[in-house]
Amino acid sequence: MGSLSRKRNITAYANERNFPFVVQIAVPDGGFGSKLEAINAWHRYSKNKQRRGRPQSLGEKKFWRWCFKSSETAEQFSRRFGGELVPAMAPRRSQQGLDPIAVTDKTLSDTNEREAEATPCG
Numbered sequence: 759m760g761s762l763s764r765k766r767n768i769t770a771y772a773n774e775r776n777f778p779f780v781v782q783i784a785v786p787d788g789g790f791g792s793k794l795e796a797i798n799a800w801h802r803y804s805k806n807k808q809r810r811g812r813p814q815s816l817g818e819k820k821f822w823r824w825c826f827k828s829s830e831t832a833e834q835f836s837r838r839f840g841g842e843l844v845p846a847m848a849p850r851r852s853q854q855g856l857d858p859i860a861v862t863d864k865t866l867s868d869t870n871e872r873e874a875e876a877t878p879c880g
Contacts, residue, residue: 773825776825779828780826781824781835782823784820785820800838808824809824809825810822810825811824
């Protein structure tokens, strides 16, 4: 059971990374019910594969997120079903969270400064 939940979380995370236009809808008190059926039908009819993002919580309020490739499709979905367009996740940086070009430039700059300090002045 735990592996299915983990797979779902990984898929939701990947959806938000690969489909950056996210519509977030608050879960109604009684659940989505027929609204979820309409959302599923809209995806089938519009030939947009349904991609769900990670569920969110703000206090006791729960939100579901749908991810889209284009802003136009996300706006159409939002107009039809409510919710709001929210930023997906920030793009990932390099492995250590550093920009490799900036690190290279800084390293070269530091090396040049050390060489200048080590060179005797005339």
